[in-house]
Amino acid sequence: MSKKEHIFFLLGPETGLKEEYLQTLKQDLTKTHGAIEEEHLYAFEDTFSDVLPRLQNASLFGEHTLLLIHNAERLSTQDQNLLGLYAQNPSPSSTLVILSDEIRLPQRLEKLASHHTREVFWELREDQKARMIHQTLRRSGRSIEPDAVELFLQMVSPVSSALIEEASRLAFFFPEGHTITEKNIERFLFHSREENVFTLFAHLARRDLEAALECTSALLSQAEAVHQIIGGLLWQFKRLLMVMRLLKERYGREEALREAGIRGMGFKRTMETALRNYTLEETQRAIVELVSCDEQVRLHRRELHPLIFTLTLHRIVRHPRAARPA
Template sequence: MAEKQLHMLLGPEKGQKDQYLDNLKKVLKKKGGEEPESHRFYPFDTDISQIISILRNGSLFSSHKLAVILSCEEIKKAGDIKMLGQFCKNMPEDVTLVFLSDSVSVDKRLAALVPGSEKKIFWEMFDNQKIDWVQKYFSDQGMKIEARAIHVLLEMVDNNTVDLKEACQKLSFYFNIGDVIQDEDIDNFVYHSKEENVFTLFEKILLKDLSGTLEVFSKITLSGDADLVYLLSGLMRQIRRVLKVKTALAEGEALQTAFQMYEIRGKKNQKITGDGLRKFGLKELEQVQREGEILDRRMRELKKSMQIISFQLFLIRSFRGIK
């Protein structure tokens, strides 16, 4: 077994993991003279025995196979790990296998299959690093961005360089060289761009607009690229924050003080949150959070079709005071 045939990439920093995979593809292409045949598997969507069978069969299209098993932290059954262990000891020479996870640890028996030199953990950037990264990005574009605008942007983007870069690229299209981007501009960009995202979905929920919520969710899922696990995680982050503000108000805090406590910045964001606070009672928000967290724990175990159905049911029940 060649060491370089097995890799394990862990941690929340998606951008660096994607870059690692891109570099690996380039190495395999250079070595084989053609693009490797790529496969992506989820352990809750495809049986381990089926994955191994696919990898053992010769390829008709390329001299090499690059397979990625995502969410590998879900591989915990002794039988599955045993099968993988037997496969890894006698891997075909034309296969490279990568275990991928957003977690920083996986089952010790699974981790033991991969040589230590090929196990990497990619951590998120610290807050000060992200601020510097955003400032440099817009500076390279000939623009400036105010500190408050950076904080608003960082609140609205998943904590990895892929999503941060994508958000900055899209935002830069709205401005010209020499412009100064302010926090209100971030609000307008997020809520008025043509793309639907976790924030436009969250806005419809807070306004108790059921038809609008389902329409936004449908547009997100129809793109085919949406990761519903990430979408729900981002939505729950917003719901938890609103619940904290609602709790603070119930304990006598002023609205603006509560906004500052839980870093709800931007006029548009504050207005939408304020509307939601009036439409949802404390008990309702608590129920929505509980049900959302239950679904959050189950999402990785569901196939894509069932993820969509379960997510839709959660959204509908959120408007009916989940019971």
């Protein structure tokens, strides 16, 4: 393996394809070196100097070391300099993977990346997402109408791995040979017995914190990633905010819902509930809380994500209520 192949920069927001690349890399390392020891460094929590001796002396421990540096855009100047020094003579017994959801890194790191393997995983285009849904359903013997694809894409995370997982779950609810319609999508999202991000939003719309926390626990037990749940809630709170602003501009209620892309009786009923229970200011605050939560879960270790998310739900539901117009 050349010096260049000991250091990888994997950037961009498409975490599904990035994870596939990473899994292939791990398989290749295992074939070449046998057992590998995987370690993680989280910028703002750890420093590169803490793990540098482990990288440099990996051969003493017998196993090949794979170090993943998360949120690389947050690395301190000191860590960036140390990383540059290490890259001049990387250990043949270690592989370093620098990860970021950003498409560009600070200048020092970009200069370093130009001498090593650098891959950017862009967010999928709408036609790519639609094709992925069609292909997933076709493999299971189902098909889907164009309007249903459009609605489905509005309501699930845009990350490829989440799209495939949700499309596979959708197929399970309908018999082989079935063509999935827009009404089927609504029934799947709002009336299936499985908890999902839309049932979670329905609990939040009622300000039912206990039910929201139970739903969150169920979602996490299904191996749902917290950042995917946050993305789904953000989409719905932003739609709620859009409806509120349209109503202030004297749109009729049905017209406002239609303009905001709220389709299906189940989703409309949930939005009506949220309109009764949240003011415009509270909705804006909920969006700010979720954006902040998303940033925090990307900065901290995975085991802390449920706690960070739970505290966010508490702040959204139990924030002192704003005065309402009579």
